[in-house]
Amino acid sequence: MTELQDVTLTVNGRRYTLAVEPRRLLVDVLRDDLGLVGTHIGCEHGVCGTCTVLVDGASIRSCTTLAVQADGRTVRTVEGLGDGAGLHPLQEEFWDKQGLQCGYCTPGMLMRALEILEQDPDPTPERVREGIASNLCRCTGYQYIVEAVMAAAPRMRLAAPATQPTTGAQA
Known part of the structure; x- marks a missing residue:
């Protein structure tokens, strides 16, 4: 045992x-x-x-x-991802852009896409394509997934809390 x-x-x-x-x-x-x-x-x-x-x-x-x-x-x-009251922007864009087909790869793809956008809030389509290549999808051909991630990027940037620049001066 x-x-x-x-x-x-x-x-x-x-x-x-x-x-x-x-x-x-x-x-x-x-x-x-x-x-x-x-x-x-x-x-x-x-x-x-x-x-x-x-x-x-x-x-x-x-x-x-x-x-x-x-x-x-x-x-x-x-x-x-979601807040209980609604979907996360990535989930909404996957839905809107048909980035999910059978849905089996979707949870892993969403988590990988989230990591990509958290590392690079303004990625190129090539960067997204390269980043999601580690996750297999047999239904969408990846183009719809790339479109969904690219559409979610500006929404996530707008939703991100603004950070205050530090100048080193004490008030």
């Missing part, structure tokens, strides 16, 4: 402490223990990207990441 290990995760802003087997995958903890089934399981080898989530702001494959590796870290899943 494998000894359980306590793991504390902050998932979509909520803190959880769970006892898990050390060999348990993060995707299984998210889906089975926390009920966050938006993270899909595809290839189970880290190739397709359907299981992509953000850990401390960086995209990872949750099907090849052990839950114990995420101990003490912040995890964001597709369920954490």
Whole structure:
């Protein structure tokens, strides 16, 4: 019998402490223990990207990441995109631009697109295309996804809180 290990995760802003087997995958903890089934399981080898989530702001494959590796870290899943009252601009643009077809790749694609836009709020279409190439989609041909990400970029820039420049002078 494998000894359980306590793991504390902050998932979509909520803190959880769970006892898990050390060999348990993060995707299984998210889906089975926390009920966050938006993270899909595809290839189970880290190739397709359907299981992509953000850990401390960086995209990872949750099907090849052990839950114990995420101990003490912040995890964001597709369920954490919307605010409960409405969709995130990326979700709205995926819908409007038909960036989702069968929808299986969509959660991972949304999380990867979010990371791209958080790193570069004003990307070129080429940068988006290169960034999402790590996630496989068999339905859209990627063009609609690129269009959706490009349409979401200015909306996300407008929604981002304004930062005040620091001059070094004390008031």
